[in-house]
Amino acid sequence: DGGITQSPKYLFRKEGQNVTLSCEQNLNHDAMYWYRQDPGQGLRLIYYSQIVNDFQKGDIAEGYSVSREKKESFPLTVTSAQKNPTAFYLCASRPPGRTDINSPLHFGNGTRLTVT
Amino acid sequence: QKEVEQNSGPLSVPEGAIASLNCTYSDRGSQSFFWYRQYSGKSPELIMFIYSNGDKEDGRFTAQLNKASQYVSLLIRDSQPSDSATYLCAVSGYSTLTFGKGTMLLVSP
Numbered sequence: 001d002g003g004i005t006q007s008p009k010y011l012f013r014k015e016g017q018n019v020t021l022s023c024e025q026n027l028n029h030d031a032m033y034w035y036r037q038d039p040g041q042g043l044r045l046i047y048y049s050q051i052v053n054d055f056q057k058g059d060i061a062e063g064y065s066v067s068r069e070k071k072e073s074f075p076l077t078v079t080s081a082q083k084n085p086t087a088f089y090l091c092a093s094r095p096p097g098r099t100d101i102n103s104p105l106h107f108g109n110g111t112r113l114t115v116t
Numbered sequence: 117q118k119e120v121e122q123n124s125g126p127l128s129v130p131e132g133a134i135a136s137l138n139c140t141y142s143d144r145g146s147q148s149f150f151w152y153r154q155y156s157g158k159s160p161e162l163i164m165f166i167y168s169n170g171d172k173e174d175g176r177f178t179a180q181l182n183k184a185s186q187y188v189s190l191l192i193r194d195s196q197p198s199d200s201a202t203y204l205c206a207v208s209g210y211s212t213l214t215f216g217k218g219t220m221l222l223v224s225p
Contacts, residue, residue: 040217043215090160106162107160107161108159
């Protein structure tokens, strides 16, 4: 069953700790994305990657880092530099060869991060 | 900075009525438009996409696009309580999608 798997579903951390959110896909998609969603807000782009070993900052990259060592995996690290890390984090991907403008995003089930 | 604007709602309609959700966008060069439905606590799921001016129908859903007015809408016919959710409008740039904040729809039995 193809899809995007995000883990864990819920994550709790103390302030000042780095935390890594997992995103794995078996859809053979080239492009992968990380979005953040706050209550009552839309999705804001953190980072995206269109190919292995390459990634670009989105609109709110400060305090986050990513890696893309494998096509299937795009983990997101929330560092202690992120001022307000508590949010719902969504990973998404796009079909192969379709990083152009006409392709929709497919989303994972999300990770809800709470930092206290 | 590309902007996508939606009325936050909630939009309340009775069961069986037509729900009309609207979205405007700032980038006149945008070419692809998407509607996602998001239930509370869940991830967004794609409902419709539209590229050309005019209407596109899929079951109870109709997407309407007017590029000259930079306006895209989603009509839901015969609304059901299960349609109660937040509807996100998304506009495609070169390599990403820009999302609006979403409109909450409430369908009462």
